[in-house]
Amino acid sequence: MTAQRRVVAEVLDGDHVHLTADEVHARAVAKLPEISRATVYNTLGELVSLGEVLEVATDKRAKRYDPNAHRPHHHLVCAQCGAIKDVHPTGNPLSDLPTSERFGYTVSDVEVTYRGLCPDCTAA
Amino acid sequence: MTAQRRVVAEVLDGDHVHLTADEVHARAVAKLPEISRATVYNTLGELVSLGEVLEVATDKRAKRYDPNAHRPHHHLVCAQCGAIKDVHPTGNPLSDLPTSERFGYTVSDVEVTYRGLCPDCTAA
DNA sequence: AGCCGACACTGGACATTGTCCAAGTCGCAT
DNA sequence: ATGCGACTTGGACAATGTCCAGTGTCGGCT
Numbered sequence: 142m143t144a145q146r147r148v149v150a151e152v153l154d155g156d157h158v159h160l161t162a163d164e165v166h167a168r169a170v171a172k173l174p175e176i177s178r179a180t181v182y183n184t185l186g187e188l189v190s191l192g193e194v195l196e197v198a199t200d201k202r203a204k205r206y207d208p209n210a211h212r213p214h215h216h217l218v219c220a221q222c223g224a225i226k227d228v229h230p231t232g233n234p235l236s237d238l239p240t241s242e243r244f245g246y247t248v249s250d251v252e253v254t255y256r257g258l259c260p261d262c263t264a265a
Numbered sequence: 266m267t268a269q270r271r272v273v274a275e276v277l278d279g280d281h282v283h284l285t286a287d288e289v290h291a292r293a294v295a296k297l298p299e300i301s302r303a304t305v306y307n308t309l310g311e312l313v314s315l316g317e318v319l320e321v322a323t324d325k326r327a328k329r330y331d332p333n334a335h336r337p338h339h340h341l342v343c344a345q346c347g348a349i350k351d352v353h354p355t356g357n358p359l360s361d362l363p364t365s366e367r368f369g370y371t372v373s374d375v376e377v378t379y380r381g382l383c384p385d386c387t388a389a
Numbered sequence: 390a391g392c393c394g395a396c397a398c399t400g401g402a403c404a405t406t407g408t409c410c411a412a413g414t415c416g417c418a419t
Numbered sequence: 420a421t422g423c424g425a426c427t428t429g430g431a432c433a434a435t436g437t438c439c440a441g442t443g444t445c446g447g448c449t
Contacts (some may be wrong), residue, residue, distance in 0.1 A: 142417090143426065143427080144410095145426080145427070146426095160446095163406075175427090176427085177427065177428045177429065178407090178411090178429090179403085179409085179410095179428065179429075179431095180426080180427055180428075182406095182407065182408075183427085187343065196325065198322050198323075199322075200437090201328050202405075202406080203405080203406060203407090203409090204325050204406085208307075217366075217367070217368065217444095220374075222346045222402075226368050226370070227366075228362060228366045228368075229313045229366060230358065230361040230362045230366065231354035231361050231362075231363065232356070232358075234354065234356075234358055234377055234379075235379075236376070236417075237354040237355050237356040237358075238341075238352060238354045239353075242340065242341075242354065243352075243381075244340070244350050244352075244383075245383070245384035245387075246341055246381045246383050246386050247295070247382045248341065248381035249380060249381045250379070250380040250381065250382070251375070251377060251378065251379050252342075252377070252378045252380065253358055253373065253375060253377050253378075254281075254377075254378075255362060255370075255375050256370050256372070256374040256375070256376065257367075257372035257373045258371045258373075258374060259368075259370050259371045260368075260370065263369075263370075263371050267396095267397065267444090268410075269397080269398070270397095286435075286436075286437075287434085299399080300399090301398065301399045301400060301438095302399095302400090302436090303397055303398075303399070303401090303437080303438085304397080304399075306436070306437075307398085308396085311434090325432075326406095326407090326435075327434080327435060328435085328436090
């Protein structure tokens with residue numbers, strides 16, 4: 142556990158938000174000015190490998206990192222402003238996929254992204 | 266309807282696959298050598314706006330384009346080799362999201378990505 | 390037929406995101 | 420103190436996507 146990794150972990154624990162790698166880097170720099178982008182990417186990659194953090198692909202541009210890796214959940218994304226909320230749907234989508242639709246795959250995980258407009262963008 | 270747009274549309278109709286923008290460009294060049302990347306991107310963007318083609322974000326690296334826009338479906342992705350299949354789960358995930366979990370959003374769409382290993386990668 | 394204007398296309402520069410690598414630095418065990 | 424190994428750094432590079440100015444093409448009008 143080096144100073145750099147601690148800073149990255151702190152950034153992610155800080156708020157429960159969904160930051161891009163660049164945003165993580167920006168916030169890490171605020172705490173430890175000499176941290177490099179490469180280190181942030183390395184550390185994020187390690188956290189993902191360790192299962193401490195999830196990569197989410199709600200945004201097509203950049204990966205986002207979700208520190209809430211220990212409780213399964215899905216995401217609700219505003220199509221306009223990009224705001225992201227964690228949601229917990231009822232039911233289990235895995236059981237909605239019949240064997241005949243699995244094409245011999247070993248299905249282990251499912252990722253659900255709801256899209257819509259957040260209250261602010263609905264009003265606007 | 267210009268020659269360039271026709272070529273892009275033909276590439277997508279050709280097989281029912283999930284191509285990246287670059288793959289679309291490569292195949293378009295085979296049919297019309299002087300087509301430029303910018304035109305492919307523009308045309309893909311227009312097709313998406315028209316609802317003729319869907320952007321899918323199964324891959325974190327590049328957007329893929331799915332010409333099967335008229336029947337709702339979801340995707341099953343091999344975590345190792347990236348192979349993508351269209352699947353049709355039973356049930357409707359939209360109804361699995363209670364009002365209390367919508368945070369005032371106007372939810373209009375849901376995207377489900379199953380992940381696992383395809384038969385080849387399971388064997389290997 | 391010839392001109393004109395609108396629109397699409399081209400090619401390349403640029404931006405963003407992410408990966409890689411060689412060299413430097415730090416801490417720890419000896 | 421010294422040496423080893425792991426971590427970090429900074430920058431180069433790669434992949435993907437966007438933007439823009441210049442050029443070409445096509446239809447309509449005279």
